[in-house]
Amino acid sequence: MTNETKLRVPISRADHSQGSPDAPLILLEYGDYECSYCGKAYRVIRHLQQTLKNDLRFVFRNFPLASLHPNAMVAAQAAESAGLQGQFWEMHDILYRNQDSLDLDSLTNYATILDLDLTKFLEGMERSEVEEKIRQDIYGGARSGVNGTPNFFVNGSRFDDDWSYESLLSFLNDLRSQPSRKAPKKKAA
Amino acid sequence: MELLKEGAIAPAFCLPSIPGQKVCLSEFRGKNVILAFYPADWSSVCGDELAVFNEILPVFKTHNAELLGISVDNTWCHLAFQQSRKFLFQLLSDFEPKGYVARQYGAYDERRGVCSRALFLIDGQGIIRWSYLSPLGVNPGADGILNALELLNANQATKKKEDKAA
Numbered sequence: 001m002t003n004e005t006k007l008r009v010p011i012s013r014a015d016h017s018q019g020s021p022d023a024p025l026i027l028l029e030y031g032d033y034e035c036s037y038c039g040k041a042y043r044v045i046r047h048l049q050q051t052l053k054n055d056l057r058f059v060f061r062n063f064p065l066a067s068l069h070p071n072a073m074v075a076a077q078a079a080e081s082a083g084l085q086g087q088f089w090e091m092h093d094i095l096y097r098n099q100d101s102l103d104l105d106s107l108t109n110y111a112t113i114l115d116l117d118l119t120k121f122l123e124g125m126e127r128s129e130v131e132e133k134i135r136q137d138i139y140g141g142a143r144s145g146v147n148g149t150p151n152f153f154v155n156g157s158r159f160d161d162d163w164s165y166e167s168l169l170s171f172l173n174d175l176r177s178q179p180s181r182k183a184p185k186k187k188a189a
Numbered sequence: 190m191e192l193l194k195e196g197a198i199a200p201a202f203c204l205p206s207i208p209g210q211k212v213c214l215s216e217f218r219g220k221n222v223i224l225a226f227y228p229a230d231w232s233s234v235c236g237d238e239l240a241v242f243n244e245i246l247p248v249f250k251t252h253n254a255e256l257l258g259i260s261v262d263n264t265w266c267h268l269a270f271q272q273s274r275k276f277l278f279q280l281l282s283d284f285e286p287k288g289y290v291a292r293q294y295g296a297y298d299e300r301r302g303v304c305s306r307a308l309f310l311i312d313g314q315g316i317i318r319w320s321y322l323s324p325l326g327v328n329p330g331a332d333g334i335l336n337a338l339e340l341l342n343a344n345q346a347t348k349k350k351e352d353k354a355a
Contacts, residue, residue, distance in 0.1 A: 063244075064244075065237070065240040065241065065243075065244060066243070066244065066275070067239070067240045067243045067244075067274040067275050067276055068237075068240050068274065070275075135247070138244050138245070139245070139248055142241065142244075142245050142248075142330060142331040142332060142335060143332055143335060144332070145330045145332045146241070146330060147237060147238065147241055147328040147329065147330030147331075148237040148240075148241065148328060
């Protein structure tokens with residue numbers, strides 16, 4: 001609100017990031033593993049990554065809305081815990097491809113598929129640093145005006161427009177050729 | 190009527206929360222209160238707005254702030270909504286006379302017959318310290334409230350220091 005459209009928490013080493021650190025385009029998502037729109041966004045982002053290759057860096061931050069999605073928090077903990085064993089993105093992929101099965105049994109099953117140390121995985125989900133990281137993601141998101149999921153920031157500015165593949169690709173392509181361009185603001189619904 | 194602004198005395202109220210139970214603003218003297226007026230239970234934008242607030246609740250608590258949601262829905266509707274969404278804050282029912290409290294805060298949408306999407310921060314002395322009216326259909330998020338809470342706490346800390354010095 002109050003027209004705050006900038007990312008308040010800069011990207012750091014604590015963030016999960018894919019693609020070249022020197023990429024001219026940085027797409028950051030605040031997402032929830034159980035939110036169906038985020039599932040749609042997951043496929044859009046994969047497609048963009050294939051198209052834009054080294055020109056795109058993608059960063060994912062947690063914004064689980066537990067009151068709407070009962071498994072969103074455990075799913076986020078599972079991804080972060082897999083991250084402690086170096087497999088955040090592998091778990092991220094499995095979660096978004098299996099959004100209907102995010103209960104603890106399913107999460108344990110995914111950890112087995114990824115060949116994670118199961119004891120460490122389950123212990124990691126409960127670790128205070130994992131919980132704290134998710135809380136910090138949520139708080140930082142709220143400070144940047146995130147009001148639902150998915151929420152996108154492109155090169156540090158809120159992107160509130162249509163996030164279909166075509167729309168995002170055309171915006172990113174334009175931004176690459178004219179870096180001074182600003183993200184469009186959403187019209188009031 | 191216009192939305193009540195910073196500096197105004199927050200109109201007192203007692204409203205039903207769950208069936209058979211009332212919540213009065215005066216119970217929160219000494220605490221900061223966030224009032225979130227919203228049009229209706231169950232609609233998706235409100236759901237998201239309150240869902241975001243629910244996640245930020247621990248941060249509100251660290252600012253000594255209590256969150257109260259208010260709409261014109263009745264208590265049974267609130268109860269079902271609250272249980273379904275597992276909200277950890279109270280929802281109050283401005284049901285009879287309809288919108289009476291919302292009107293006093295200038296947060297009633299006469300044309301649609303529902304509360305506007307409006308936010309108020311009330312300090313421990315019952316004074317409105319910040320208010321905000323969202324455009325229809327726009328989820329305001331929590332950033333505005335967090336800014337207002339930080340400012341309020343900073344001012345209170347300065348005042349305490351001054352009082353001590355005096």
